[in-house]
Amino acid sequence: MSGAEKLFDAVTGIRDDLIEEAQSYVFPRHKRTIPYRRLAAMAACLAVVLGLTAAIRSGVFYMGSPSSDGVDSNGAGWTGGDSGSNWTGGDNENASTGESSPPEDAEAITFTAVVAEVHDAYLVVEPPEGEKLLLSTADRIEVPTGDLEELPALQVGDTVEITCTGEVMETYPARLTEVLSIEVLEPAP
């Protein structure tokens, strides 16, 4: 029998009172020290994530911060200042004061809507019955028509197909930045 085996057997003979004490003993719990470095790193990561989330939600990454004279750092103008509107969309590389211009590589988007209001320089459209506007979460969109070369005669209730650059100002109602064309799909009943 090896020394270890003899000891292993001998352990069996430890006194009863010591065995009994060990079975019911409750260890005082050691408070684990908090690794402050790790905690600080986690807090820093959380701050970065929260900051990025806030920036994305406020559209900072799309247009940057607007300056006090209505011209943002990219030279693009914006409207709807009283309503605290924000751009959604890409950067404007060819912007001039008071106007916006679409990015050179902006994709055109086409959607269907129903004319709810007709004004001199714009329309207000709503999603077709039972549908939502794919372009925006808004239930009404202002469609500027002043710059269109060809504008069909429109009346309330017409179902139209609108082609635009996809940039939507988050005012209420939401407002398209640039409309490329409007086509009547179905006249009002």
Next chain:
Amino acid sequence: MEDAAIINLYWQRDEQAIAETDGKYGPFCHRIAMNILRSFPDSEECVSDTYGRAWDTMPPQRPDSLRAYLGRIVRNLSISRYRSIHAQKRGEGAEVLLSELGDCVPSGDATARTVEVRELGELISRYLDGLAADDRTLFIRRYWNGDAVSELAGEIGVRPNSLTKRLLRLREGLRRYLEGEGVRV
């Protein structure tokens, strides 16, 4: 049921003693057996044999601590079972414990006296008497109960590595104590 009442059942040859023992100390005995054998069927058998041994030895025995008494029986039976199957099946439980206890073997010189297991047990008890309650309990829970290091670490609230070092210090302490007593194992 109190231990004294259970022991009285054994003395009265009332078979209810076994049921009461199993109810109160069954999990405790199973745990010790499993910690050594790491096999449920073998552990079951050892625990069953423990009850038989308790029935055979009470009377005339009337232990002060029924738990320690049963624990000692099941531990001995489990160690014997482990040794008998050791060639075929290398169990993890007892092997690790044996390996650790190897640290405690004193490097006895020519003048050291060889002691028997019983006296060695008494020497270990005296060594444990000199330890703080935490350390004493750790040693017993690890080497008598066979509880896993990870489990003990969780109970205390320390990392397993930290506990491993602490157990090593305890084992080295035992070795120095035995060497100081002039003992050869």
